[in-house]
Amino acid sequence: xxxxxxxxxxxxxxxxxxxxxxxxxxxxxxxxxxxxxxxxxxxxxxxxxxxxxxxxxxxxxxxxxxxxxxxxxxxxxxxxxxxxxxxxxxxxxxxxxxxxxxxxxxxxxxxxxxxxxxxxxxxxxxxxxxxxxxxxxxxxxxxxxxxxxxxxxxxxxxxxxxxxxxxxxxxxxxxxxxxxxxxxxxxxxxxxxxxxxxxxxxxxxxxxxxxxxxxxxxxxxxxxxxxxxxxxxxxxxxxxxxxxxxxxxxxxxxxxxxxxxxxxxxxxxxxxxxxxxxxxxxxxxxxxxxxxxxxxxxxxxxxxxxxxxxxxxxxxxxxxxxxxxxxxxxxxxxxxxxxxxxxxxxxxxxxxxxxxxxxxxxxxxxxxxxxxxxxxxxxxxxxxxxxxxxxxxxxxxxxxxxxxxxxxxxxxxxxxxxxxxxxxxxxxxxxxxxxxxxxxxxxxx
Ligand SMILES: Nc1nc2c(ncn2[C@@H]2O[C@H](COP(=O)(O)OP(=O)(O)OP(=O)(O)O)[C@@H](O)[C@H]2O)c(=O)[nH]1
Ligand SMILES: [Mg+2]
Numbered sequence: 168x169x170x171x172x173x174x175x176x177x178x179x180x181x182x183x184x185x186x187x188x189x190x191x192x193x194x195x196x197x198x199x200x201x202x203x204x205x206x207x208x209x210x211x212x213x214x215x216x217x218x219x220x221x222x223x224x225x226x227x228x229x230x231x232x233x234x235x236x237x238x239x240x241x242x243x244x245x246x247x248x249x250x251x252x253x254x255x256x257x258x259x260x261x262x263x264x265x266x267x268x269x270x271x272x273x274x275x276x277x278x279x280x281x282x283x284x285x286x287x288x289x290x291x292x293x294x295x296x297x298x299x300x301x302x303x304x305x306x307x308x309x310x311x312x313x314x315x316x317x318x319x320x321x322x323x324x325x326x327x328x329x330x331x332x333x334x335x336x337x338x339x340x341x342x343x344x345x346x347x348x349x350x351x352x353x354x355x356x357x358x359x360x361x362x363x364x365x366x367x368x369x370x371x372x373x374x375x376x377x378x379x380x381x382x383x384x385x386x387x388x389x390x391x392x393x394x395x396x397x398x399x400x401x402x403x404x405x406x407x408x409x410x411x412x413x414x415x416x417x418x419x420x421x422x423x424x425x426x427x428x429x430x431x432x433x434x435x436x437x438x439x440x441x442x443x444x445x446x447x448x449x450x451x452x453x454x455x456x457x458x459x460x461x462x463x464x465x466x467x468x469x470x471x472x473x474x475x476x477x478x479x480x481x482x483x484x485x486x487x488x489x490x491x492x493x494x495x496x497x498x499x500x501x502x503x504x505x506x507x508x509x510x511x512x513x514x515x516x517x518x519x520x521x522x523x524x525x526x527x528x529x530x531x532x533x534x535x536x537x538x539x540x541x542x543x544x545x546x547x548x549x550x551x552x553x554x555x556x557x558x559x560x561x562x563x564x565x566x567x568x569x570x571x572x573x574x575x576x577x578x579x580x581x582x583x584x585x586x587x588x589x590x591x592x593x594x595x596x597x598x599x600x601x602x603x604x605x606x607x608x609x610x611x612x
Pocket of ligand 1: 392393394397399411413414415416417419441502515517518519
């Protein structure tokens with residue numbers, strides 16, 4: 168397969184001391200040689216060169232070249248990094264020159280996809296590159312770096328091996344029944360292996376879900392009647408007066424959003440319009456949005472006024488949030504005279520910035536373990552979705568085995584579990600599964 172030579176600016180498109188232009192592909196050395204004052208075509212190992220980019224006889228810029236001979240490069244192909252002066256004019260001129268000599272602009276993520284296609288990285292690592300760049304907390308960045316280093320991929324290798332073991336045993340039993348020295352792949356064996364794998368998958372799913380929370384944070388909707396102090400709670404959590412607070416019921420009409428980092432987890436907070444019956448058109452739209460934000464939230468904070476009895480609106484709010492992960496919080500505790508510590512309710516005073524109890528409740532409700540911050544996990548929805556497919560296929564195989572279906576039919580579901588495992592790693596299109604399986608046996612030797 169021939170790879171076209173691609174070029175792009177690897178540094179941000181702004182004025183800086185230096186800029187880096189990356190050129191990668193089968194003709195990278197050829198094309199760069201046409202624009203550089205030295206011929207780099209015969210370079211066969213990683214080399215650093217100083218020289219000039221030349222357009223006809225004119226020097227465009229004095230540069231440093233980092234030359235990587237494939238496959239020992241990020242993309243796995245011949246790759247050159249041109250370190251030039253950090254003016255956009257210069258960088259663009261060099262890129263245009265490379266294009267005029269046969270390169271083309273790289274599309275988004277094309278360097279990583281080349282690295283994947285050339286099997287320098289697997290799909291989990293390719294996804295991690297993006298995650299590292301987009302991480303908003305130190306914890307999220309650390310997790311993504313673990314994935315980039317291949318630690319996440321290692322998590323599913325034992326699973327892959329075990330399913331391949333049982334699959335190949337079945338295949339060998341079917342295809343070579345005359346082999347007496349090979350273990351029999353019967354129904355009990357299949358059930359035994361699956362029973363061993365399911366708890367491991369459940370653990371990976373749980374850790375993955377926690378990893379997603381560390382990486383992406385959670386959406387938290389603050390809901391309640393007008394005037395109970397929702398916006399005051401938002402402001403107290405954010406540590407700034409972002410939402411307008413007044414004693415007029417119906418102050419907040421639209422959604423007000425803000426993010427905080429609570430113990431390493433990003434909370435995407437959403438303050439909403441107070442829920443009540445309203446004839447005001449604008450307020451009514453706001454109330455609809457409040458109800459929608461309950462649907463979208465991962466966690467709902469229901470705010471009640473601790474100085475008054477619950478009314479129909481409070482009950483409606485408790486009802487619409489009853490199936491969600493939620494925390495019910497009693498605000499305005501500064502106005503209460505009775506002893507609070509006797510009941511298990513969460514009391515706060517947003518007015519006095521006294522919201523520690525709420526913060527603690529949020530942390531405990533999110534329930535992310537310490538390990539989720541430092542251990543690798545399958546932490547994106549694609550990986551987790553496929554992992555769930557693996558589990559379903561294995562359960563189907565177990566059911567078929569228990570129903571005494573012929574073993575070759577049982578193996579259909581096992582094969583589908585195996586394919587999903589390969590898909591997690593992005594290997595399903597590259598590897599001939601039967602070859603992979605039979606590589607384990609020396610049948611016919
Ligand atoms: N005493 C006391 N007053 C509070 C507390 N929290 C909020 N308030 C007051 O209650 C009133 C309403 O507060 P907001 O934060 O605007 O209430 P809200 O729930 O956002 O109201 P809407 O936007 O109208 O739905 C304001 O006068 C606040 O100062 C508190 O903890 N104690
Ligand atoms: Mg408000």
